[in-house]
Amino acid sequence: MKTTIQLLRDHIDKEVRIGAWLANKRSSGKIAFLQLRDGTGFVQGVVVKSEVDDNVWEQAKSITQETSLYVTGSVKKDDRSPTGVELVVTGIEVLHESTDYPITPKEHGTEFLMDNRHLWLRSKRQHAIMRIRNEIIRATYEFFNKEGFVKIDPPILTGSSAEGTTTLFNTKYFDEDAYLSQSGQLYMEAAAMAFGRVFSFGPTFRAEKSKTRRHLIEFWMIEPEMAFVEHDESLEIQEQYVTYMVKSVMENCSIELQTLDRDLEKLQKIKAPFPRISYDDAIELLKKKGFDDIEWGEDFGAPHETAIAESFDKPVFITNYPKNIKAFYMKPDPNRDDVVLCADLIAPEGYGEIIGGSQRIDDLELMKQRYEEHDLTSDAYKWYLELRQYGSVPHSGFGLGLERTVAWISGIEHIRESIPFPRLLNRLYP
Ligand code: 4AD
Ligand code: MG
Numbered sequence: 001m002k003t004t005i006q007l008l009r010d011h012i013d014k015e016v017r018i019g020a021w022l023a024n025k026r027s028s029g030k031i032a033f034l035q036l037r038d039g040t041g042f043v044q045g046v047v048v049k050s051e052v053d054d055n056v057w058e059q060a061k062s063i064t065q066e067t068s069l070y071v072t073g074s075v076k077k078d079d080r081s082p083t084g085v086e087l088v089v090t091g092i093e094v095l096h097e098s099t100d101y102p103i104t105p106k107e108h109g110t111e112f113l114m115d116n117r118h119l120w121l122r123s124k125r126q127h128a129i130m131r132i133r134n135e136i137i138r139a140t141y142e143f144f145n146k147e148g149f150v151k152i153d154p155p156i157l158t159g160s161s162a163e164g165t166t167t168l169f170n171t172k173y174f175d176e177d178a179y180l181s182q183s184g185q186l187y188m189e190a191a192a193m194a195f196g197r198v199f200s201f202g203p204t205f206r207a208e209k210s211k212t213r214r215h216l217i218e219f220w221m222i223e224p225e226m227a228f229v230e231h232d233e234s235l236e237i238q239e240q241y242v243t244y245m246v247k248s249v250m251e252n253c254s255i256e257l258q259t260l261d262r263d264l265e266k267l268q269k270i271k272a273p274f275p276r277i278s279y280d281d282a283i284e285l286l287k288k289k290g291f292d293d294i295e296w297g298e299d300f301g302a303p304h305e306t307a308i309a310e311s312f313d314k315p316v317f318i319t320n321y322p323k324n325i326k327a328f329y330m331k332p333d334p335n336r337d338d339v340v341l342c343a344d345l346i347a348p349e350g351y352g353e354i355i356g357g358s359q360r361i362d363d364l365e366l367m368k369q370r371y372e373e374h375d376l377t378s379d380a381y382k383w384y385l386e387l388r389q390y391g392s393v394p395h396s397g398f399g400l401g402l403e404r405t406v407a408w409i410s411g412i413e414h415i416r417e418s419i420p421f422p423r424l425l426n427r428l429y430p
Helices: 005-011 054-062 110-115 124-146 185-195 231-252 254-259 264-268 279-288 302-309 364-374 379-386 402-410
Strands: 015-027 031-037 042-048 068-077 085-096 169-173 176-180 197-205 218-227 276-278 316-319 336-340 342-347 352-359 395-401
Touching: 005 015, 005 042, 005 068, 005 085, 015 085, 031 054, 031 068, 042 054, 054 085, 124 197, 124 231, 124 254, 124 402, 185 197, 185 218, 185 379, 185 395, 218 231, 218 402, 231 254, 231 264, 231 316, 231 342, 231 352, 231 395, 231 402, 276 279, 279 302, 279 316, 302 316, 302 342, 302 352, 342 402, 352 402, 364 379, 395 402
Parallel strands: 042 085, 276 316
Antiparallel strands: 015 031, 015 068, 031 042, 068 085, 169 176, 197 218, 218 395, 316 342, 342 352, 352 395
């Protein structure tokens, strides 16, 4: 019976046939161990010389890495294997022989692996990371559907900037200037006024000249936007969402987490509510931790975020940043004009900011004033102002960076492994 590696457990002691590639191989004079992969998972195939036809044994000895095959065999329970089974091979049919596969079991440098990203994705580690990414996406749709959100897709080609002009990707839209979307937020605000609670999930672009382990040029963002929701209520949704994602990955990706050697104890602690610390208190905390030069009004860099996160074993919300270092659309704190109703959610273990969110300005006059201050005079912003003209309501939203979240939950060192084909500074290949 034809099946997949993922489903082998349903066929214990039965004869099966799978399509697979040879990931790796070990053999002695009498027995060969074939590491087989088919995309759904990895399994060990055992070929015993004395129990198979000569030609099968010869095949097993000669097949090369990444050769594609049909393999027949019987499924045996095996408690030592992460999948709980192994395949006792009785037949091997070669579909296509692979020669000189560039990624061998030895250590390779990062640049080499990145140049071979189209092949590197086949490795066990990359497979585990992409499965976790897939589970986070699945859990995201499940969570927001359960909570009554409507998925709305904002455009990618835009005439306006949502997050400042320094990181805009310019392009031409026939004769007009256009930009690749930095964030769908402005459009999601329009959508929230039409559908109440909405979320988007799509690619976003930042022409950021940063070469760090947290920055991509093209990354995917989940952006919920909610009418009649104040800042504090938005924080509650955020912590529930993050809790839900982590729980889903722990439940459905245990093999993958094991492959990556993820410290599960750390993930088990990720349960709402998350701590909140104001920007003011964060400055005090940083001073106590030896950051003597930091002054009120400065933005936090990676070392600051990591130092703040170290004081907590859950993600932490840093709230109420100074207005001058945040985006034009954020609503001022009603008790204090110099800070805004916003929060960044900082992941533990040095992974940095995974969510940026805020309550939005809903007052037409104040938004007009911000337009002046930020020089948003172009007609491209006219429609956004009109959202405040016809039945404006308090509303809040946030953006979660998918890749930083994947990197954190997977426990990997660098964001480049959290997306199938990373777009980095100086890398557009493959
Ligand atoms: O904090 P940001 O810039 O917020 C916004 O774009 C808002 N308009 C979102 C909203 O309220 N709807 O970006 C949100 C998140 C960050 O917290 C981070 O996780 C991720 O997007 N992010 C990046 N991820 C990878 N590479 C980059 N260059 C990123 N820039 C932001
Ligand atoms: Mg941010």
